[in-house]
Amino acid sequence: MMKAYFLFLVIFLISWTGFAQEGYRVEGHIPGLADGELYLVLPTTEGVRTLGTTNLKGGAFTFEGKVEDGCVALLKTADGQVTIPVMLENTLIQVKAVEGKLSITGGEAQQLYNNYLQLIQSIAAGQASFQTEFQLAMRMKNQEMMKTIQKQCDKLAEEGRQQELAWIKEHGNHFVASYIVASVIDQLDYEDLKARYDLLGFPAKATFYGQLVMLSLSQQKTVATGEIAPDFTVKRWEGDTISLHGIKGKVKLLHFWSSDNTVCRENNVELLKLYNKYHSKGFEIFSVSLDENESAWKKAIGEDGMAWKHGADLKGATGSEVVRLYFVKNIPSTFLLDEENRIVGKNLTPDALKKEIAVMLKKK
Incomplete structure (x- = not known):
């Protein structure tokens, strides 16, 4: 009888343990988060699916549920100001803030x-x-x-x-x-x-x-290497307009920059050296500014001796259609083009850019 009871107990414990691990439990404590609703959501191709909603109180929260497969879920506050990715699996996942740093532990x-x-x-x-x-x-x-x-x-x-x-x-x-x-x-x-x-x-x-x-x-x-660079038209610093494809040159460098960016300003020194060395051989630069302030843009051109062609839509990095057209991530950013406006290089280092320009001009 004792053996039968022991066997029953073992089977019960195994079954209970398996049941307890069938789903996930996300528990967390992040001091500083305002009380209110907290959501656990799952982005999908059909839209964002809400897996759970809980009340956030004193920075503490808990979610329980089950997923068929592992996935990336997001913890989101009601105001959308906080988004925390969680690698969601059917296991215990703990989210904590330790000395101002977020710590998440969970499954594999x-x-x-x-x-x-x-x-x-x-x-x-x-x-x-x-x-x-x-x-x-x-x-x-x-x-x-x-x-x-x-x-x-x-x-x-x-x-x-x-x-x-x-x-x-x-x-x-x-x-x-x-x-x-x-x-x-x-x-x-x-x-x-x-x-x-x-x-x-x-x-x-x-x-x-x-x-x-x-x-x-x-x-x-x-705007991948090998593609024809998309044409666009922007305002010239002289007052009229200018288009990329309208600029003639055996080799062209499309250059995105801003007058208030110190790295861009230092990079202009290197570009001036390239321009002075190769312009007479057919090299042209077209600098497109991400400035919003027209006066600052023009002042920087003069201060840096940028003797080449310039344009801007003066809508800044977030509002510029040209920035979106070229998927500019950071500045300075450059696209090296051949005579047919085909992209042959992007964001080359100064040494690599100088070498590529020399090789391209020698082929002409």
């Missing part, structure tokens, strides 16, 4: 995402030291030091890029990888985004975030 997917974040943070920490040194060199107006630091920073950035690509390749079938690639859509140009997308396996590409990346790539392909 969350651990995978956390490992990726650690990699990115490590890469960013290494680059931060170079940025501090570069700013110091700028204040000292030490051009040679700036060049040296920039080369070191570019090398470190490439090493970091290769580490990131290796990570995505290793975990390319996982839905976490598709979310990671989608999270940098607004930061990468077509080539870099495609390089990451191509490393995803079919299961990851089939997810909502995989499809999101594919859609972005189809839109950005218009």
Whole structure:
């Protein structure tokens, strides 16, 4: 009788444990969040689906439910000011704020995402030291030091890029990888985004975030290397208008910049050297400003001796149709074009740009 009771107890415990782990439980405590409703939502191709709603009180909250497959869910406050991604699986997931930093623990997917974040943070920490040194060199107006630091920073950035690509390749079938690639859509140009997308396996590409990346790539392909650069017309600093395709040149550099950006202003020094060296051989520069203040734009052109062609719609980075047309992520940003306005290079380093221009002009 005792053996039968013991066997029943074991079976009961196994069944109860299995039942308890069938679903997910998201519990958290984030001090500082205002009391109110908190949502757990799931973005899908059919729209955003609400998985749960709870009352946030004193920064504490709990969600319970069940998902058929692992996915990326979002914790969102009612005002939309706070959005926290959670790698949702049928397990216990804990969200905490520890010394001002968010900590999320959970299942295998969350651990995978956390490992990726650690990699990115490590890469960013290494680059931060170079940025501090570069700013110091700028204040000292030490051009040679700036060049040296920039080369070191570019090398470190490439090493970091290769580490990131290796990570995505290793975990390319996982839905976490598709979310990671989608999270940098607004930061990468077509080539870099495609390089990451191509490393995803079919299961990851089939997810909502995989499809999101594919859609972005189809839109950005218009300004990919090898494509004819889209034409546009903007106001010239002299007062009339100018179009990209109307500019004649054996080699053209489309240059996006802003007068209030210190890196752009320093980069103008290098562009002036290129212009002076190659303009007589058929090289032309077309600088498109992201300024809103016309006076500041014109003043910077004069101060930096930018003797080439200029244009602007004076709508700023967020309002400019040209910025949207070219999917400009950061400035300075450059597109190297041939005589037929075909894009042959994008955001090349100063040394690579100089070499490519020389090679292209020699072919003419």
